[in-house]
Amino acid sequence: MRLAVIGTGYVGLVSGVCFSDLGNDVVCVDKLENKVDMLLQGISPIYEPGLEELIHKNKEQGRLNFTTNLAEAVQKSEIIIIAVGTPSLPNGQANLSFIEDAAKEIGQSLNNFKIIVTKSTVPVGTNEKIKQIISKYSQFPFEIASVPEFLREGTAVQDTLHPDRIIIGATSDYAKEKLIKLHSPLSENILVTDIRSAEMIKYASNAFLATKISFINEIANICEKVGADITQVASGMGYDKRIGSSFLKAGIGYGGSCFPKDTQALIQIAGQMDYDFKLLKSVVEVNHEQRFNIIRKLEALLGDLSERTIAIWGLSFKPETDDVRDAPAFEIINALLQRGAKVRAYDPIATENFKKCFTREEVQYCLGAQEAAVQADALCILTEWSEFKNISPEMIESWLTEPNLIDGRNIYSQEDLAKTKLNYYSIGRPNLN
Numbered sequence: 001m002r003l004a005v006i007g008t009g010y011v012g013l014v015s016g017v018c019f020s021d022l023g024n025d026v027v028c029v030d031k032l033e034n035k036v037d038m039l040l041q042g043i044s045p046i047y048e049p050g051l052e053e054l055i056h057k058n059k060e061q062g063r064l065n066f067t068t069n070l071a072e073a074v075q076k077s078e079i080i081i082i083a084v085g086t087p088s089l090p091n092g093q094a095n096l097s098f099i100e101d102a103a104k105e106i107g108q109s110l111n112n113f114k115i116i117v118t119k120s121t122v123p124v125g126t127n128e129k130i131k132q133i134i135s136k137y138s139q140f141p142f143e144i145a146s147v148p149e150f151l152r153e154g155t156a157v158q159d160t161l162h163p164d165r166i167i168i169g170a171t172s173d174y175a176k177e178k179l180i181k182l183h184s185p186l187s188e189n190i191l192v193t194d195i196r197s198a199e200m201i202k203y204a205s206n207a208f209l210a211t212k213i214s215f216i217n218e219i220a221n222i223c224e225k226v227g228a229d230i231t232q233v234a235s236g237m238g239y240d241k242r243i244g245s246s247f248l249k250a251g252i253g254y255g256g257s258c259f260p261k262d263t264q265a266l267i268q269i270a271g272q273m274d275y276d277f278k279l280l281k282s283v284v285e286v287n288h289e290q291r292f293n294i295i296r297k298l299e300a301l302l303g304d305l306s307e308r309t310i311a312i313w314g315l316s317f318k319p320e321t322d323d324v325r326d327a328p329a330f331e332i333i334n335a336l337l338q339r340g341a342k343v344r345a346y347d348p349i350a351t352e353n354f355k356k357c358f359t360r361e362e363v364q365y366c367l368g369a370q371e372a373a374v375q376a377d378a379l380c381i382l383t384e385w386s387e388f389k390n391i392s393p394e395m396i397e398s399w400l401t402e403p404n405l406i407d408g409r410n411i412y413s414q415e416d417l418a419k420t421k422l423n424y425y426s427i428g429r430p431n432l433n
């Protein structure tokens with residue numbers, strides 16, 4: 001099939017590349033010229049394992065192209081996939097301006113019948129708005145469909161090629177059949193729904209996962225008070241098939257470009273219908289509070305943080321990605337600087353992105369984990385990169401001036417730490433030393 005994908009971010013680029021790998025003829029469109037230039041040279045503008053190899057392969061085989069010319073891409077294609085960003089407005093609602101602009105441009109470009117699919121996460125009713133906008137600018141017939149995306153950054157290629165399920169929200173039989181055919185090489189689990197339900201499935205799924213995270217984090221906080229160990233508790237809970245073991249890892253809370261904005265957007269969607277989504281509001285509040293556990297633990301160990309040197313390992317919101325959007329590191333580092341601490345930070349991949357977004361200049365960015373930790377008064381682990389897991393606690397002990405390790409992601413076992421004299425504070429587990 002001939003596809004145009006609008007937006008070459010984490011979703012659009014990965015989807016476009018994977019669809020081309022399945023043998024489709026794909027052109028990916030972005031309005032950022034520098035992104036398109038990089039892609040035309042075979043360089044991925046985002047870090048995503050396995051992506052660059054697939055870009056090379058499919059470009060060489062002539063199935064994958066990149067352009068800033070949306071009209072031309074639309075005109076050559078039978079299916080148009082919208083994958084532009086839907087960030088939060090200050091009030092938490094989804095900002096639909098990129099969607100609306102893309103819909104207008106698509107409307108202005110149509111030259112014959114197309115299926116227009118929204119992959120971006122959009123509030124219920126948005127696909128109907130997209131239809132209205134396109135109709136305003138075009139006389140050509142078209143169908144709309146909602147196919148929300150569930151990939152995770154860091155494993156986006158694998159998730160796209162092997163998704164748990166595909167949701168197709170469509171009305172006409174033609175669009176349903178065509179989209180089932182497009183997606184059937186990816187999964188047997190294809191659920192066809194109405195458009196509004198498809199839009200809601202995406203928000204409900206993310207809100208549920210965020211709820212699981214905040215739930216286990218609150219259980220972890222209680223574990224600390226009653227002397228239980230969250231790792232054992234979560235493991236015992238996870239064997240229950242009704243609960244499942246995923247998303248039961250206690251830590252300093254979720255971040256990233258999806259959970260924070262999608263939970264806020266769903267609270268707003270409900271609020272606009274006079275429904276007070278109390279549970280989800282608490283999930284968001286618990287998540288925010290959880291980040292500051294790092295500061296509380298540091299203060300419990302060091303007292304006043306002023307003039308203390310604090311090493312930070314991990315700036316991305318999770319491992320295997322360079323995405324720093326809404327990463328806990330922003331608020332934690334800000335809180336440290338406010339208390340007069342000196343911060344030395346290291347991330348294997350995300351430092352450049354973090355620097356672009358974090359405007360305070362006091363942070364010293366390091367080129368390696370050791371450089372950040374040497375002669376620090378404490379080390380805080382904010383992201384569970386495997387590089388950190390492979391550094392022994394004994395090594396960390398030898399680098400630090402004072403033996404204080406705050407593990408915000410529980411990457412070390414209590415047994416490993418027991419061999420050292422490190423003061424080890426993790427999340428939901430007994431403190432050591």
Ligand code: NAD
Nearest residue numbers: 007008009010011030031084085086098102120121149153
């Ligand atoms: P992103 O910000 O990384 O990328 C969006 C891209 O769209 C940018 O490169 C931007 O330049 C481009 N763009 C915007 N308007 C355009 C236009 N009119 N024409 C051409 N290009 C345009 O966004 P993302 O992280 O890929 O997310 C996209 C959508 O998918 C969002 O709604 C998000 O909620 C959803 N989603 C994201 C993830 C994820 O893990 N990132 C997972 C599932 C769903």
